[in-house]
Amino acid sequence: MEKIDLPRRTVYRLSLYQRCLQKFRETGVETVSSEDLAGAAGVKPTQLRKDLGHVGQFGTRGLGYGVTTLSEAISGILGLSILQPVVMVGVGNLGSALLRYGGFRREGFEIIAAFDSDTEHVKSTTEEMGVPVLPVDQLAAYVQTHGVRVAIIAVPEAAGQSVADDLVEQGVKAILNFSSAVLSVPEGVMVNQVDLAAELGSICFFAS
């Protein structure tokens, strides 16, 4: 596996394209132009082509892109051609909502286990979530034995950093962080911060 270096935003959009391609596939479309696909993803055609240009040549001039071919190519690039195992830490409001959401599997990853420090929480949620919910003190061991490399953090701010430390120590390489904690991680680990309150706060500005 060649390690390509891609701009963050490009990676994000590849993920978008991938979902659109799946939809095209389901409706039986076999070929799309950069204009069609970009339209579906909400970006400019020229940007789509630029993004794809970073990783290879997939189209046929005058014709467009083969839906299946491109979709599989992108899956490969994102590392989603094999189902990616993900753990979830924190099963509060947001964590459990994400667990129930479910649509993830279609995207090429699967939340294989969730963890929480609240024992009551652990017991009451295990069945209704569809994934095992375990006490957080089993997190490290689990991550190690299952070779997990991707994690979602949805714990209160105060616990964020220590959870991240544990994860990184066991080999996790990418973290999607919903806690408002600012995580510091070593070089080579990617953190993607999603700060819902700040997101909402910032749109309020544009309403005035």
Added chain:
Amino acid sequence: MEKIDLPRRTVYRLSLYQRCLQKFRETGVETVSSEDLAGAAGVKPTQLRKDLGHVGQFGTRGLGYGVTTLSEAISGILGLSILQPVVMVGVGNLGSALLRYGGFRREGFEIIAAFDSDTEHVKSTTEEMGVPVLPVDQLAAYVQTHGVRVAIIAVPEAAGQSVADDLVEQGVKAILNFSSAVLSVPEGVMVNQVDLAAELGSICFFAS
């Protein structure tokens, strides 16, 4: 109210600074340097100063920023000095998680009502959510009579655009969109797309 034009990212970070300042305030700190505050927010001091430079002069050279003064100034800029009323459309997994989350109020906005198309949903959730959950066909009227300008969309993709159209028609100016629908809105309406699946998909790339 002068209408300032700020870079999106700057607005987002102002929201971050604001939260950090509140924490400083709670712990009795009266003055912070750009280094302290930037550290707390996870950005570079120079960026913080640049961001603030967009909107005015709040500091004292050699000393730093007054916590309270700066905090109130930012609230004013973001339009959060008065509690901002927000409606939520869609009370599925994600929507209800956000409703329960609650931490929003401290940030200066309040979800005053939620809407859903599923009548069962409406009934069963109203009490447990702490806000009225109403049938979606009352959305337009409610938004208009309450002068709501900010909305959160957490409905399935297929319904996203039509909900957005209704909101915009009734005067909503800013939308935080959690549906994966690519919304098209008229000039002057701000949409902030948060695509959780794409977010997760894109970090997977960095794990390989």
Added chain:
DNA sequence: TAGATTGTTAATCGATTAACAATC
């Protein structure tokens, strides 16, 4: 005055868009 720290300008960086030659 000396030390600290802001506000701001200039330099850098990265990402988006436009334009067009290559080619199916």
Added chain:
DNA sequence: TAGATTGTTAATCGATTAACAATC
């Protein structure tokens, strides 16, 4: 061949960082 559409280069744009003079 003519029409369409890609792949890629160059131009633009916006955002981040470095540097430093202003000043408390």
